Each structure stands twice: as structure tokens, then as C-alpha cells.
Amino acid sequence: MSAKSLFFKFSTLTDPRDPKKTTHILAEIMFISVCAILCGADDWNSIRWFAVMKEKCFRMHLKLPGGIPVAITFNRLFSAIDPNEFRQIFIQWIRDVIGGLEQDA
Numbered sequence: 001m002s003a004k005s006l007f008f009k010f011s012t013l014t015d016p017r018d019p020k021k022t023t024h025i026l027a028e029i030m031f032i033s034v035c036a037i038l039c040g041a042d043d044w045n046s047i048r049w050f051a052v053m054k055e056k057c058f059r060m061h062l063k064l065p066g067g068i069p070v071a072i073t074f075n076r077l078f079s080a081i082d083p084n085e086f087r088q089i090f091i092q093w094i095r096d097v098i099g100g101l102e103q104d105a
Contacts, residue, residue: 007031007062009093016080023066029077032058032069034090044071 010030017026036050048071051058055068069077 005096006034006093009089009096010034013089014082014085016082017077024069024073025063025065026077028058028062028064029069029074030086031062033074033078044075047071047074 007027010027013026013030015022015026032051033047035054036047039050041047041050048068051068055064058064058068
């Protein structure tokens with residue numbers, strides 16, 4: 001299971017923001033957030049800190065046109081997205097991961 005599949009899954013998430021007022025790519029913010037949470041981040045500041053510490057790695061795979069988002073950006077975005085849509089996308093990604101593990105066994 002590649003990181004691209006997680007990014008692809010999040011690229012289908014409905015973006016509630018005004019496109020004229022966005023600097024960051026929604027799928028990139030979601031990807032960074034999930035990576036940070038899986039590595040132990042448990043609040044917006046720790047997600048931001050994780051992203052800053054791993055920025056070089058993220059830049060190898062993501063565009064990051066607005067750089068690393070600030071903590072309030074993560075907060076605002078998660079407050080604005082549809083939680084049910086996010087949950088469905090995340091669950092499908094987990095199912096894909098588990099399916100890939102079963103195929104490798």
C-alpha cells in the first residue's frame with residue numbers, strides 16, 4: 001500500500017473552502033494530518049510540529065504551494081469538512097491496507 005493511495009483517497013474529499021481563499025491543497029493537509037496522528041500527534045500544534053520536522057520528506061512527495069500549514073489551518077479545515085465523508089474515506093483506506101496485507105501473507 002503506497003502513500004499515493006492515501007493521498008488519492010483524500011483527493012476525493014469535498015473541499016468546503018472558497019477556492020479563491022485557499023493556499024494549501026486539501027489532500028495534502030489531510031495526508032500530513034494522518035501521518036502526524038499515526039506517529040503520535042494529538043493536537044493541532046503537534047501536527048504542525050510534526051509537519052515542520054518532516055518538511056523535507058513531505059516536499060519530496062507533495063507540492064505544498066503554501067508551505068506547511070499553521071496549526072489553526074489544520075483546526076479550521078477539520079472543523080469544516082464533513083466528518084462522515086472523512087470517516088468513509090479513512091475506513092476505505094484502512095480496508096485497502098488490510099486487504100494488501102492479506103495478499104502479501
